[in-house]
Amino acid sequence: MLKTTVPPATGAMRPRPRARFRFMPRSPAFWFLFPAVAALAIIGIYPLLLAVYNSFHLYKLADVAAGTPFVGLDNYIATLTDPSFWGALGRTVVFLCLTLPIEIAFGMFAALMLHRSGLAWFRVAARVGLVVPMATTYAVVGLIGRLIFNRQFGVVNYLLSLFGIAPLDWLADPTLAFVSVMIMDIWQWTPFCALILLAGLSMVPKEAEEAARLETPKWSKILWHLQLPYLLPGLTAILILRSADMLKMFDAVFTMTRGGPGTATEFISIYIQRVGFRLFDQGMASAQAVILLILTIVLSRLYIRFVYREAV
DSSP states (O other), X not given: OOOOOOOOOHHHHSOOOOGGGTTSOOXXXXXXXXXXXXXXXXXXXXXXXXXXXXXXXXXXXXXXGGOOOBXXXXXXXXXXXXXXXXHHHHHHHHHXXXXXXXXXXXXXXXXXXXXXXXXXXXXXXXXXXXXXXXXXXXXXXXXXXXXXXXXXTOHHHHHHHTTTOOOOOTTTSHHHHHHHHHHHHHHXXXXXXXXXXXXXXXXXXXXXXXXXXXXXXXXXXXXXXIIHHHHHHHHHHHHHHHHHHHHTOOHHHHHHTTTOSTTTTOOHXXXXXXHHHTSOBHHHHHHHHHHHHHHHHHHHHHHHHHTOOOOO
């Protein structure tokens, strides 16, 4: 008796994929982006959501047993009616309005000098040297500032003594301490402005520059009518990044003056740190941080609205 065997169906020979892997994406782009997105969510998004949550609750580290009851907008109302908060914010705005234009002006001058033809080796060396201040961490910049402006053995007082000027107590005088912080910030971030503006100048067509120089010898007209449209995108980036950086400036000022003398250099970030970790009021500090974030976003949108232009 002959035995007949029926071949199995084709579909029965394929192993079924496990159900738990059906929803997993197979795109390589997803797995390349996933670590960065996960890191952003853990480092950036989660603390932001936690700060927003704490801003609506009474959260004091000195009284953890009391819990974190919901208080609504009380923290925001207390912040907006706090004279110390507005004083710290006002000092920060004054620092921004005084320091940022100087950095842009010095950066523009350096970019125009490096954009000139000739001395290729010098331009390369200068570009490398410009990176050094930017690569210095904020805390180290503050420590360098404490050494430079020291009353007894600081470099600044030594240079002043060569001209017969008596030593100044830079870090003990409110005005001089404010100026000292300005000088260190200008030293660190003027190279950043110079490199961004130099990148914008490199986008200007060479033929247009040569024709403009034949038309007029005045560099101011060439800058205003030809080069400025190519500089506006970079200038907008400088305004946004440096304004956000100054509004949250903490490390350099804290290591250099600790917000003193008095409240002369107590900027808004140092004030928020004092409320959150010296007065132990995390709810109030979170509300202040959220207000500062909203202010930064509004300021960035204003820069984009009134400064940003695409070169035609």
